[in-house]
Amino acid sequence: MAVELLKGNVALAEAAIRAGVEAYFGYPITPQTELLEHMAKRMPELGRAFIQAESELASINMVYGAACAGARAMTSSSSPGISLMQEGFSYIAGSEVPAVVVDVMRGGPGLGNIQPSQSDYFQVTRSAGHGDYHAIVLAPASVQEAIDLMVLAFDLADKYRHLVFVVADGLLGQMMEPAELPPMRPLRSERPDWALTGARGREPRIITSLELDAPALEEVNKRLQAKLRVIEEHEQRYAEQMVEDARLVVVGYGTAGRIAQTAVKQARREGMKVGLFRPISLWPFPERRLSRLADRVDAFLVVEMNAGQMLDDVKLAAGGQVPVDFYGRMGGMVPVPEEIYQAIEGLYAKLPGSLS
Amino acid sequence: MVAAETVIEEQVVYARPESLRDVPTHYCPGCTHGIAHRLVAEVLDELGVRSRTIGVSPVGCAVFAYKYFNTDGCEAAHGRAPAMATGIKRVNPSAVVFTYQGDGDLAAIGTAEIIHVASRGENITTIFINNAIYGMTGGQMAPTTLPGQYTKSSPGGRDVELTGFPMRMAELLGTMPGAAYVTRRSLHNVKEINKAKKAIRTAFKVQLAGLGFAMVELLSACPTNWGLSVPEAIQWIEDVMVPYYPLGDTKVADGVDALMKER
Numbered sequence: 001m002a003v004e005l006l007k008g009n010v011a012l013a014e015a016a017i018r019a020g021v022e023a024y025f026g027y028p029i030t031p032q033t034e035l036l037e038h039m040a041k042r043m044p045e046l047g048r049a050f051i052q053a054e055s056e057l058a059s060i061n062m063v064y065g066a067a068c069a070g071a072r073a074m075t076s077s078s079s080p081g082i083s084l085m086q087e088g089f090s091y092i093a094g095s096e097v098p099a100v101v102v103d104v105m106r107g108g109p110g111l112g113n114i115q116p117s118q119s120d121y122f123q124v125t126r127s128a129g130h131g132d133y134h135a136i137v138l139a140p141a142s143v144q145e146a147i148d149l150m151v152l153a154f155d156l157a158d159k160y161r162h163l164v165f166v167v168a169d170g171l172l173g174q175m176m177e178p179a180e181l182p183p184m185r186p187l188r189s190e191r192p193d194w195a196l197t198g199a200r201g202r203e204p205r206i207i208t209s210l211e212l213d214a215p216a217l218e219e220v221n222k223r224l225q226a227k228l229r230v231i232e233e234h235e236q237r238y239a240e241q242m243v244e245d246a247r248l249v250v251v252g253y254g255t256a257g258r259i260a261q262t263a264v265k266q267a268r269r270e271g272m273k274v275g276l277f278r279p280i281s282l283w284p285f286p287e288r289r290l291s292r293l294a295d296r297v298d299a300f301l302v303v304e305m306n307a308g309q310m311l312d313d314v315k316l317a318a319g320g321q322v323p324v325d326f327y328g329r330m331g332g333m334v335p336v337p338e339e340i341y342q343a344i345e346g347l348y349a350k351l352p353g354s355l356s
Numbered sequence: 357m358v359a360a361e362t363v364i365e366e367q368v369v370y371a372r373p374e375s376l377r378d379v380p381t382h383y384c385p386g387c388t389h390g391i392a393h394r395l396v397a398e399v400l401d402e403l404g405v406r407s408r409t410i411g412v413s414p415v416g417c418a419v420f421a422y423k424y425f426n427t428d429g430c431e432a433a434h435g436r437a438p439a440m441a442t443g444i445k446r447v448n449p450s451a452v453v454f455t456y457q458g459d460g461d462l463a464a465i466g467t468a469e470i471i472h473v474a475s476r477g478e479n480i481t482t483i484f485i486n487n488a489i490y491g492m493t494g495g496q497m498a499p500t501t502l503p504g505q506y507t508k509s510s511p512g513g514r515d516v517e518l519t520g521f522p523m524r525m526a527e528l529l530g531t532m533p534g535a536a537y538v539t540r541r542s543l544h545n546v547k548e549i550n551k552a553k554k555a556i557r558t559a560f561k562v563q564l565a566g567l568g569f570a571m572v573e574l575l576s577a578c579p580t581n582w583g584l585s586v587p588e589a590i591q592w593i594e595d596v597m598v599p600y601y602p603l604g605d606t607k608v609a610d611g612v613d614a615l616m617k618e619r
Contacts, residue, residue: 022447023443023446023447025443049446049447051442051446051476053439053472054468054469054471055468057436057439057468058436058439058442058468058469058472059439061432061433061436061439061440061443062439062440062442062443062446063443064432064433064436064439064440064443065412065430065432065439065441065442065443065444066443066444066446067443068440068443068444069410069444069448069451070447071447071448073443073447087433087436088433088436091432095430095431196410196428196430196444197410197428197448197451198407198408198409198410198427198428198448198451199406199407199409199426199427199428201407204425204426204427204428204429205428205429206422206423206428206429206430206431207429207430207431208413208422208430208431209431210420210431
C-alpha cells in the first residue's frame, strides 16, 4: 500500500471498508457527510449494503438489525445526529451485539454550528444512552491514526460484542494529509455463532435487551459490567511524549492533543520540563498510566475543545495528588499553539520552586 | 341386530404449527393476538420457511412475540422494527424477515420508519395489529383510536378537535410506490379470519418473490382495555371499527395478483 493524500472523512470510510464492514447506514450531516458519500459510491460497487436512512434514529436501528444478523455494521454522524442515535446505542449495548459508530464532533449545544469541537466527550464516554454501560471510545489525532483506529474499532467491537465509537472532530474529518490505507481484508465467510441467521437445524436464537425479572436483569448487568472491567484492564490506550522528566504534563486528545504537542515542544525549547499525554482510548480512560504520572509530576494541564469534560477523568486519575488546570475553547473554536503555550507558561511559573 | 363394529382411525385435524412454540402466551382472554400469531405461524409452516425466518418484535403487547414464534427473533426499540428488519434483510437477503407491530408502535412512534420502509420497497413483511388502543401501558389513546372512543388518555372520548383523527395506515401506505401489497383484514369472525390468513400468505409470498414491501393490517380486539366482554368486543370491531377502517386491499402491485390466485 502506498502513502496517499486523504481527507479524514474519506479515510475513515475507506478504512472501514478495508476492515470488512458489510453494511453502512447513515444520514447526511456536516461535517461528516463525505464519509457517507464515499460509502454511497464504494459499498454498492463492492456488493455491500448501503442505505441513506430517513434519520439518524433509523440509521442506528438498521445498524442494530444488521449487527443482530452477524454482519459488521456501522454508521457515522456528527453531534446532533449522535444525540438522536442514543436510543439505538443503548439497545446495542444491552443486547451485546457489535457495532461501530463514527462521531465527527461539531460545536453545540443544540444545532450549534459545523465547526470542530470535542463537546461530545461526556455523551460518548459516559453512557451514550440510558442504562448502565460505557461504550469503547477511540480518539485519533491524525488521518493515519483515524485509519488505524477504524480498523481496530471493528476488531474490538467483535471481540467484546460491544459498541465502539471512533470520535474525530470537524477539523480531522475535513483536513487532508498523507496516510496509508491497510490492504483489503476478505469479508468473513461465516456469521458468528450467536447471530440471527434462521433456525435451520438448531434451536431458535433470540436477541433482546428486555428482561422483566429484576434479579435476572441484575445478573445481565453484572455480566455486562464484568465485560467492561475486562475492557478496562486490556484496552487502555495512549501516546506520550517527553514525560520522563516532566514537571508539567499537558493532557489532550484528538485535535486538541495534536495542537498541544506544538505548544509542548515550544515550552521545551524555552527550557520548561513539559510533557504531553494523549489519551487514545477515551473509554476506557488510560487512568493507570496517568495516575502513575501523577505520582511524580507537579501538575497537569488539560486542553480540550470544550468547557472541560475529560478534565473530570484526569482529576479522578490524579486522585488529588497534584493540581489539574484546564485550558479550553468552545463553540467550534480551535486553539492555536500560542494560546496553549501561554497556559503552559502561566501554570509552570506557579509550580513549587519555580522562579516567578 | 348387532351393529357392526367400526373402527375410525384417529386423524389429527388441528395441531400447533411448528412455527409456534409450545408455551403459554401472556395475552388477555379474548385478545386476538393469539389468532394473529397462529395465522402467521401456519403460513410460515405452509411456505416451508420457518428455518430461514427472522421475526422482529415490537414494543407493545406483542413485545414477547419472539418467545412465541419458533423462529430466530429479536426485539426492536419502540417503533423501530422496520429499520431493524431493514438492517437484517439487507445483510441476509435470503432470510424471510417480518415485523409484528401494534398501532402505537407502527402508527405513532414508528411512523417515519414504516413509511420509509414502504418507500424503499424493502423486501420485508409487516403484520400490523390495529386494536385502536395502547394495550400494554393499560389503555391509552392510540393514533387509531376512533372519534369519541373512551380511553384512559381520552377520558371524555376522543375529541378530534383536540387530538386529530384516527390514521388509516393501510390507505396511507397503499399510496407508496415501493409497497407491493397492502391490505386490511379483520379477526372478528371465521370468514374474516380465513381471509386474513390468505392475506398473510400473500404478504409472505410477495417477500419470497422479491416484489417489495407487504403489510397486512389486522383489526383486532382488546376487550380488557375497551372495557367490553369478549362477544361485545368482537361485535364492536364489526360495528365500529370496520366502517372507519374498510376491509380490503389498498395496494396490489404488478405480479402480486398472480400470487394471490395461487393456492
